[in-house]
Amino acid sequence: MPLSPIQAPEEAPATSGGPLRLPFDPLLILAVVGLAVCSVVTLSSATRDLVPGQPRYYVDRQAVYLFVGVLLMAALSRIDYSHLRQFKRAIYALLMFSILAVLGLGHTARGSQRAISLPFFSFQASELGKVFLIVALAAFVVDRARYLREWDTTVRVMVAALVPAFFVIAQPDLGSGMVYMVIAMTLLFVAGTSWKQLSALIALGAVSLAVVLAGAPAMGVHVLKPYQVARLTAFLHPTTNAQKEGYQQEEAKIAIGSGQKTGRGAGATQVPLGYVPESHTDFVFAAVGEQYGFVGAALVLSLYALLIWRALRILTMSKDLFGSLVAGGVAAMLMFQVFVNVGMAIGIMPITGVTLPLMSYGGSSVITTLLAVGLLQSIYVQARASEALKGRVPLH
């Protein structure tokens, strides 16, 4: 029986003996599971003595967060992301509401108000806000797709990101605020905003950064808290600040350097003895570097490379612009966080309090990242379904 090209394509998979089709991107899953395992393994030794008498305190909680996050990711991957586009206003409202709620009734952790305590755990609105922002902004950009060359669109998108970013920085959570701006700019970039406008945005960003860090304090206006400015600039002169702001970074560098090629394993001292502050959250990469050395660090970085590659690949696979933009936003978020966080630990970037996705201990960060990966999965699944309808089977 000759096969007709117009044969219903959905039948073909059922009858063919083709390769097993998974309802998700296996490489993305590999990267996520790999990073989750790395996180648990690293935290199990790095946090052993953090809570006296409870060596597994952080590991158990992180495992639960990862498990819940993977469930949410699986659930999200089964939903067609394109439906989210119609809820863009509700999602943006939810983003603003949660951020303002934190400012209003959040509790203070280490001098900054970031989290709302819920009965089971406290969640950081600014973390979850990253996903909300990606979806809402992507939908907004798609709506304005025809007017992308206009300044008006660019300004509106940037304002829509700047408003929540401003309140997040006011919490103060400088790192997440910067992530918001990077997401917005990447969305515009992927959507096709002109190079001229993008260049102008970058120039404007550079000028405002200079004003915030140097200009305004000189005039007596403190946009950022003094400790934030000190942290941001400490990496520029590590030795003079070895006792103050540069201390964390210097100790993290010592931890990573002392790991050498294959790590110190059980002989590690910098992280287990507490010389690297926040070694389970912001400086978790120092724990990896010290215990598992260059080999371990390279493995973790390879998994991130895989993750980011898949995000960019899914961007190009997406059946529509909305999916491409969401994937681009997720890719930008991951790239920025990985580079800033790892760069901070190895002393080439300022201390900004950005978490290392999936590796850093913390429910908000883990679940946010896994939700973002869930969106990628959904885009992947929908793209494949759409390809199958067109008779093409996207596999990887």
Added chain:
Amino acid sequence: MSTIERLRPSEPRTPVSPQLALRVAVLGGVALVMFGIIFFRLWYLQVLTGEQYVQQANANRLRPLAIPAPRGQIFDRVGQPIVSSRTTNAVQITPSALPPRGAPRIELYRRLGHLLGMSPRHIQALVAKSRAAVPYAPVTIKTAAGREVLTVLAERQNEFPGVSQQPVSIRAYPYGEMAAHVLGHVGQISVEELKQSAFRGVTQGTVVGQEGVEFYYDRYLRGKPGAQRVEVNAQGEAVPARLPVTQPKAGYSLKLTLDLGLQREGEAALVQGIGLANANGNPADAGAFVALDPRNGQVLAMGSYPSFNPNKFARPLTEGEYEALVGEHHHHPIPGVPPPLEDRAVSGGYPTGSTFKPITAMAALEAGVLSPGEALGGGQCIHVSTEQFCNAGKADYGALDLVNALRVSSDTYFFEVGERSNSHGEIIQHEARALGVGEKTGIDLPEELTGTVPDRAWREEVAREERSCEHRKHVASCGISDGRPWSVGDDMHLAVGQGDLLTSPLQMAVAYSTLANAFTHQGEGTVVTPHLGLEIDDSQGGLVRTLGATSKRHVHLNYSDLSLVMEGIHDATSQPGGTSADVWSGWNQAQHPVYGKTGTAEHQGQSDQSWYMCYIADPTRPIVIAVTIERGGFGDQAAAPAARLMASEWFGQAKKLVHGGNKSF
């Protein structure tokens, strides 16, 4: 088609616009550059410079903690311990192992305080103070807690978390004040000492010798501290870790030349001599003695009175205690109170009175200005220009030859010798210096007197100093010198051991040793270097090295002249009219002939200083004894009886305190 496509699955061909493709490529390029930078940086940190960070990490966590080495013991010449290191268990608190702050910790301090007899507040203060200084080190709460307390602590360890016992070494001087000036004491190394080359390699907090042989032989005694490395966390608290420990190396022990029996007898005899002087109405309150082996300079006994208890230095002295030791009150010297810390045997500078006469005699004989048979010094006094020089108590011994002049200690005879010597240059000074007076003896102690044998150049020098001092300070007189030039009277005073002569009992003992060993070697004398160290042994008793300085120089003395001088001072102890014949009455002169000379040094406005120098011959145990008692009166009355007590001890004779009645200088 679709089947082929299904069977040969290809990459999806989504309609990607060239613009999107470019922009995704840019994003991918950014990611590539980003990972490139991170990998390069990681390679640099971990592979290229990793070793340096390992060292930094170790420097972070490892803190060295010295384990004090047990200090070497000090023995007398036959191996009886004089100084030891007692090991006791100190009660210590390890701050990191304490119960949490607040009520549980205060309760522990209360319980511990009750057990040790200390206030909980005091314990808390000790812990806080020590933590501020060395955060990871255990804090010593009490060094000598007693056996019962230690047993309680050991048995009920779970009731005292963080409290432990640590063996510590404490320097012990079981004989207290005995030989304190010779032995010295120990104490934590001072900031100044840390900079000295003698203490190179010694770390802060180490207990080192501070005076005496404890100081001089410290590099042997101190040992090598062990090292324990403590792993500390970021809070500076010690964490339990098995790190290799370098055990301390015990210090070597020091065997001294001192004879414990003679030393103890010397100290007792000096006190008895002072008692005799006091009974005679002399306000004696200080003195010193030296006993040397004239053959090699070994110090058999040496002491100074008043003394001090070196055990007192085990803990820091109070201001008052320190002032008492140096004879001060509110930083001002107390007149008439001899400071106990001063070592009069080595650092005391005195005129010697008539004990100097044998030196004068030898000088004049050697220079040929005196013939032994010549009779000189008749009458009570000698008149030179307007001055008159008289015998003690204006006695008239008549004109005597050398031997008899020494026997009765005729001052007029020696005034004439001095006058005659002066016209032949500085022959007395030359002889005194040759025999060992007026120069450092080289004894193995940190400090000693240089002394003065006055001569023309010295007089000019002090006159010059006086003038420049007066000029500088704009005062009428600095009291250094009266500015007059050298005169014959200076030499006449020196001839009888008076005037500006300043020497120590130790220097005189060296000079008499030189005479003594020249006498036994046909005039070939050796100027010995007195020394206290005999040998250094390791902790198992094995010999590390023998100590003992080579003799300083040889002197050649005319044997027949020397024999006459020795005959003179032997007669002084054995013949009727001899200045110390009373004191030596009953002594077996045939077995142990005594060559001794009394001395009575005059000090303006004070009681006379009693001196006695003697050499007692013996084929195997010869000894030279020097005794001086400040404000003790005549030599025969205080110093000589003490010397006889020491000689009796040394030769195993019955001790007999004889009060001499001779009143000559």
